Amino acid sequence: MVAKEISIFRRYRxxxxxxxxxxxxLLTISSRINNVERLxxxxxxxxxxxxxxQKAVTYSTDALGNLIDSxxxxxxxxxENVALRKKVTELREENSLLRERAIASERLQNxxxxxxKIPGPILPAQIxxxxxxxxxxxxxxxxxxxxxxxxxxxxxxxxxxxxxxxxTSPHSAKVLLITDFNSSVDAIVQRSRxxxxxxxxxxxxxxxxxxxxxxxIQLGDRVVTSGLGGRYPKGLMVGKINKIEKKSYGLFxxxxxxxxxxxxxxxxxxxxxxxxxxxxx
Amino acid sequence: MKKNLSLFGLIFLSLVIQTTIVTNxxxxxxxxxxLLILTVYLGLYSTPLAGAILAFLSGYMMDIFSGxxxxxxxxxxxxxxxxxxLIRDRFYIRSPLFQAGTIFLFSIIxxxxxxxxxxxxSPIENLLSPFFLFIIPRSLITGLVGxxxxxxxxxxxxxxxxxxx
Numbered sequence: 001m002v003a004k005e006i007s008i009f010r011r012y013r014x015x016x017x018x019x020x021x022x023x024x025x026l027l028t029i030s031s032r033i034n035n036v037e038r039l040x041x042x043x044x045x046x047x048x049x050x051x052x053x054q055k056a057v058t059y060s061t062d063a064l065g066n067l068i069d070s071x072x073x074x075x076x077x078x079x080e081n082v083a084l085r086k087k088v089t090e091l092r093e094e095n096s097l098l099r100e101r102a103i104a105s106e107r108l109q110n111x112x113x114x115x116x117k118i119p120g121p122i123l124p125a126q127i128x129x130x131x132x133x134x135x136x137x138x139x140x141x142x143x144x145x146x147x148x149x150x151x152x153x154x155x156x157x158x159x160x161x162x163x164x165x166x167x168t169s170p171h172s173a174k175v176l177l178i179t180d181f182n183s184s185v186d187a188i189v190q191r192s193r194x195x196x197x198x199x200x201x202x203x204x205x206x207x208x209x210x211x212x213x214x215x216x217i218q219l220g221d222r223v224v225t226s227g228l229g230g231r232y233p234k235g236l237m238v239g240k241i242n243k244i245e246k247k248s249y250g251l252f253x254x255x256x257x258x259x260x261x262x263x264x265x266x267x268x269x270x271x272x273x274x275x276x277x278x279x280x281x
Numbered sequence: 282m283k284k285n286l287s288l289f290g291l292i293f294l295s296l297v298i299q300t301t302i303v304t305n306x307x308x309x310x311x312x313x314x315x316l317l318i319l320t321v322y323l324g325l326y327s328t329p330l331a332g333a334i335l336a337f338l339s340g341y342m343m344d345i346f347s348g349x350x351x352x353x354x355x356x357x358x359x360x361x362x363x364x365x366x367l368i369r370d371r372f373y374i375r376s377p378l379f380q381a382g383t384i385f386l387f388s389i390i391x392x393x394x395x396x397x398x399x400x401x402x403s404p405i406e407n408l409l410s411p412f413f414l415f416i417i418p419r420s421l422i423t424g425l426v427g428x429x430x431x432x433x434x435x436x437x438x439x440x441x442x443x444x445x446x
């Protein structure tokens with residue numbers, strides 16, 4: 001009998017369990033339906049047990065969320081930073097270009113003013129090359145025989161004389177600078193009218209040589225071209241006396257001249273195409 | 282015993298995740314019901330008595346955290362457990378695709394059970410509204426998440442070799 005009952009139970013155990021558990025669930029609903037606000041001990045205990053875990057998980061997920069938000073924010077900031085850097089570079093380039101144009105404009109205005117001072121015909125030229133050797137001082141300009149440039153023509157800048165044309169080709173010419181060892185220019189001291197010969201010393205300075213010992217030369221005196229020799233017009237600025245060397249013997253005195261033209265910054269020059277002597281007013 | 286304790290631990294963990302991470306997901310309507318997936322798992326791999334107790338407990342614990350009528354989830358989860366037991370030997374539901382389909386179907390059934398109970402307690406005017414608004418999206422996402430969650434459950438050492446009870 002008992003064995004038969006066990007067998008029946010085994011056969012219908014799922015259905016029996018289903019009835020028991022579902023009925024219990026329904027009874028739970030039924031018992032709580034009118035006592036919604038009542039909290040059973042087991043409910044209270046489960047809430048209390050779950051609370052720290054929930055808090056931990058919520059805290060962790062919030063922290064993770066904040067971390068992700070911060071990361072996304074950083075990624076956006078990085079992207080924005082790259083864009084802004086690019087913009088800054090573009091603006092810097094634009095600024096540099098505008099500055100360059102402003103400087104070029106000022107330089108061209110100076111050249112224009114200077115060209116008006118020269119009585120004869122002049123030809124503007126761009127410096128396209130500088131002598132790479134350390135012994136010679138020459139530059140290459142973008143005007144040649146096609147433009148009427150001839151050997152021996154004077155090359156000047158608004159600040160002062162630069163040199164003369166040494167060699168020519170159809171579209172370019174080589175200019176020997178007055179700082180070269182082989183260059184010599186007849187000059188006078190503007191204040192005392194003392195005559196001398198300005199010779200290059202291979203550096204960015206020149207020496208005034210063969211000035212009579214008795215002549216009055218002082219520091220800071222301006223030295224200008226004398227116009228003799230027919231190469232340079234009279235009165236073009238050469239430089240200023242920086243150092244005087246007068247020995248107790250000999251016929252002449254010497255002086256070091258700081259040149260007016262800044263050879264390291266020269267970009268444009270003028271070629272005086274008039275070969276006859278002219279005087280700067 | 283070890284297996285049942287592990288399952289209880291899983292129910293507890295799922296409840297914590299359900300009430301914290303899942304509730305904070307962006308789409309309110311489309312949230313997976315992890316405890317339903319666990320109930321289906323219990324139906325597939327547990328003994329009727331242990332599974333029924335655990336399913337009952339999972340529903341009960343859900344009820345504690347729900348603002349609804351107490352016992353609704355207890356009843357629905359227990360019912361889903363027995364429905365799973367009912368079909369587990371009749372249909373092949375061990376592959377992920379069939380698991381997804383079964384979980385989707387049971388999620389809809391659970392929705393209907395809850396609506397029915399709520400309707401009995403306080404009549405609902407439009408039954409189709411919650412069906413399309415909540416039950417379908419929730420069932421879809423639960424069905425999609427189901428096979429992955431079951432695969433995860435199987436990674437827990439005492440449950441890794443679950444076979445037919």
